[in-house]
Every structure is written in structure tokens, then in C-alpha cells.
Amino acid sequence: MDILKEIDPEDLEYARSIREDLHRHPELAFAEHDTAKRVVDSLRKSSVELAATDLIGTGVVGLVRGVPTGPTVALRADMDALPITEETGLAYASENPGVMHACGHDGHTAIALTVARILARLGGQLPGSVKFIFQPAEEQGNGADHLVRAGVLSDSPAVDAVFGLHARPQIQAGQIELAAVPSAASNPFSIRIQGRGTHAAYPHEGIDPIAIGAQIVCALQQVVSRRVAPSEAAVLSIGSFQAGQRGNIIPDEALLRGTIRTRDPKVCDRVTTEFQRMAQQIAEAMGARCQVDMDEGTPRVRNDDGLVELVRRVGIESLGKEQVLFSTEITMGAEDFSFYLREQGGVPGCLFWLGVDCDAPIHSPTFDFGVEGLRSGILMMANIAIRFLSGDNQSCA
Numbered sequence: 283m284d285i286l287k288e289i290d291p292e293d294l295e296y297a298r299s300i301r302e303d304l305h306r307h308p309e310l311a312f313a314e315h316d317t318a319k320r321v322v323d324s325l326r327k328s329s330v331e332l333a334a335t336d337l338i339g340t341g342v343v344g345l346v347r348g349v350p351t352g353p354t355v356a357l358r359a360d361m362d363a364l365p366i367t368e369e370t371g372l373a374y375a376s377e378n379p380g381v382m383h384a385c386g387h388d389g390h391t392a393i394a395l396t397v398a399r400i401l402a403r404l405g406g407q408l409p410g411s412v413k414f415i416f417q418p419a420e421e422q423g424n425g426a427d428h429l430v431r432a433g434v435l436s437d438s439p440a441v442d443a444v445f446g447l448h449a450r451p452q453i454q455a456g457q458i459e460l461a462a463v464p465s466a467a468s469n470p471f472s473i474r475i476q477g478r479g480t481h482a483a484y485p486h487e488g489i490d491p492i493a494i495g496a497q498i499v500c501a502l503q504q505v506v507s508r509r510v511a512p513s514e515a516a517v518l519s520i521g522s523f524q525a526g527q528r529g530n531i532i533p534d535e536a537l538l539r540g541t542i543r544t545r546d547p548k549v550c551d552r553v554t555t556e557f558q559r560m561a562q563q564i565a566e567a568m569g570a571r572c573q574v575d576m577d578e579g580t581p582r583v584r585n586d587d588g589l590v591e592l593v594r595r596v597g598i599e600s601l602g603k604e605q606v607l608f609s610t611e612i613t614m615g616a617e618d619f620s621f622y623l624r625e626q627g628g629v630p631g632c633l634f635w636l637g638v639d640c641d642a643p644i645h646s647p648t649f650d651f652g653v654e655g656l657r658s659g660i661l662m663m664a665n666i667a668i669r670f671l672s673g674d675n676q677s678c679a
């Protein structure tokens with residue numbers, strides 16, 4: 283089956299209007315009720331089968347069935363917005379105060395809905411089936427995990443490969459960017475230091491968790507600088523240090539919270555082991571008790587090499603050779619697309635970055651998506667599905 287060379291202007295107009303509608307009505311992670319309704323309405327109007335609604339609350343799965351003996355490819359779109367007050371001044375700016383589509387998930391959802399509409403028209407001619415996964419709670423880092431546990435990949439027809447895209451304003455609209463590891467593992471942690479409160483004038487009668495916490499914050503800087511090779515990437519940041527109420531009272535306890543970011547599971551193991559040992563032993567040496575809690579977090583995204591090549595070829599055919607970039611930048615952001623992938627027991631897949639017409643970074647109150655980003659996103663996702671189902675899927679052998 284041939285790939286699409288261009289998008290019908292009516293389909294592009296459909297994408298623009300649905301994206302603006304979603305942008306106007308953003309909802310936070312796991313509360314995408316109205317968004318899910320709009321997704322269901324759109325799929326119904328496009329005569330796309332609803333394989334699941336209300337999955338883990340707000341997840342929706344659309345299905346375009348092609349040749350029944352053919353493979354099944356999944357296209358993922360995340361739907362949640364962020365707790366940010368919009369400052370774009372656009373005609374379709376958020377009407378939900380304090381909530382904004384500042385990460386482009388409105389665009390991702392509009393792209394998937396438009397691709398569903400286009401592929402539904404091809405229907406039975408498709409050499410296999412396409413599952414459209416409308417996912418809640420990417421920003422919380424675990425919506426995909428919940429969906430996979432709920433069977434989104436294994437429910438019939440079982441998914442053979444999964445693709446996703448994410449807006450990236452650092453590249454131009456009309457471009458895509460590929461990487462073997464496009465996003466890092468994120469492991470949030472907390473360290474609770476249990477000391478013994480006392481009057482600040484008599485510190486020797488207590489155990490000061492603030493002084494101990496400060497030692498731990500400083501010592502933890504050694505983990506990345508002295509336990510990780512300079513050729514490896516790792517980050518260990520403390521973003522919160524809570525303790526005490528008054529200047530003249532040493533409190534009972536202190537709570538530190540932070541995040542570890544790594545791009546290689548072996549480095550992740552080393553950093554988490556060293557960091558826990560260091561925090562615990564410093565606290566103990568100073569007479570306090572210390573409890574370290576690690577959140578499972580979000581694993582790295584490790585793309586399938588064969589499917590990266592498939593996306594590269596589709597990118598060249600759909601957008602032009604100079605529009606397909608390979609990332610050399612080491613990014614430490616996280617994406618829960620990882621839960622669909624083989625490293626986590628899922629299927630082969632590829633997440634790629636999509637250029638959008640915007641100078642503002644994602645998660646900024648002035649972020650916007652732009653129609654050219656929608657156009658290239660639709661072409662890419664539709665053509666990836668067509669190429670994969672047509673047998674350009676050697677990586678899955």
C-alpha cells in the first residue's frame with residue numbers, strides 16, 4: 283500500500299479545529315473525563331471502532347480493522363494537561379483556570395484522531411489493524427504503566443509494535459528528530475531523617491535533623507561526580523528540604539525529596555545503591571535514623587533500532603531528507619512511553635520528536651503547537667502505520 287504524500291485540506295482543518303477545542307478544555311492527569319468524551323465523539327464520527335472506553339478511568343482505545351491475518355500496530359497519544367496558568371493570549375486559550383496544555387498533548391491527541399479518521403476511510407484495504415491508544419496521565423509518569431497492566435497491548439488484537447511522538451519546540455516545524463534513547467529513567471526519592479527535637483539553645487540535648495540533612499545534601503553531590511564515569515550521564519537533584527517551624531526550635535525530623543535521572547539501567551542501579559548507602563550511613567554516624575524511599579519511577583525509553591530505521595525512512599519519504607534529524611544531545615527528561623516497550627516486557631517501539639511552530643519551551647505558559655506540526659505529525663503517524671503493516675517491520679522478527 284502506498285504512503286500518503288499529502289493531507290487532504292479538510293483533514294488538516296479537522297485536526298486544527300479539534301486541537302483548538304482540546305486546548306480550550308485542558309484537564310489534569312487521571313481527570314481527562316471531558317477530553318475522553320471528545321475523543322470518543324470524534325472516533326464515533328469517523329466510524330472508528332471503540333475497543334475500550336473508561337480504561338483505567340479515562341483511557342480510550344480506537345481500532346481500525348484491516349486484513350484480519352495482518353499485524354497490529356499501536357499509535358499512542360497522551361491526553362493530559364498541566365497545572366499551569368496559560369499566558370498565550372490566543373483565541374482558543376484555556377477556559378479551565380490554572381490548567382493548560384503546555385506540553386502539546388492536545389496536538390498529539392488531535393494528530394491521532396485525524397490519523398484514525400484517515401485510516402478508517404481505508405478500512406479493510408489496510409494490510410493489518412491499527413490500535414489508537416489515548417492515554418491518561420503522561421505527566422504523572424505512569425498512565426502508560428496502568429494502561430499496559432489493563433491489557434492495552436495484549437487485548438485482541440495484540441499489538442506487534444507501538445509508535446509515539448512528542449512535540450519538541452527546539453526543532454523546526456516540519457522536522458522530526460530520532461534517538462536510540464530519547465528519554466531518561468526518572469526515579470523520585472525521599473529521605474526522612476529522624477532526629478530528636480530540642481530547644482535551639484541546647485542542641486547537645488537533641489539530634490539535629492537539619493544539620494544532618496544538610497550534610498547529606500552536600501555528600502550526595504559526590505555520587506554523580508565520583509561514582510559515575512564521566513562518559514555516562516546521571517543527575518541527582520534534591521528539589522525539596524522540609525524541616526522545622528521556628529528559628530529557636532530544633533525539630534524532630536527533616537524530609538528531603540529529589541529525583542535521580544539516568545540513561546542506562548546499570549548506572550541507575552549504581553547511583554541508587556550508592557546514594558541510599560551514603561544517606562543512611564551519614565545519618566547513622568550522627569545518631570539519627572534515616573528512611574530512604576525510592577519510587578519505581580519511569581524507566582528510560584529504549585527505541586527499537588529497526589523501528590527507528592523505519593521512522594527515518596518514512597520521515598525522508600513524507601517530509602524530506604533534510605527534515606529528519608538524529609539527536610546527539612543527551613536529554614534527561616522522562617516519558618512514560620517506556621512502559622509499552624520491550625525493556626519493560628512490552629513490544630518493540632519508537633518514540634520520536636516532532637518540530638512545532640513555537641519559540642517557547644514545553645511546560646511554559648506561552649507554549650503553542652501550530653498547524654505545521656499537526657500536518658507533519660499526521661503524515662508521519664499515518665505513513666508509519668501503513669509502512670509497518672505493509673511488512674516494513676523486520677525488527678519484530
Ligand SMILES: [Zn+2]
Nearest residue numbers: 385421644645
Ligand atoms: Zn510534559
Ligand SMILES: [Zn+2]
Nearest residue numbers: 385386420448
Ligand atoms: Zn508531554
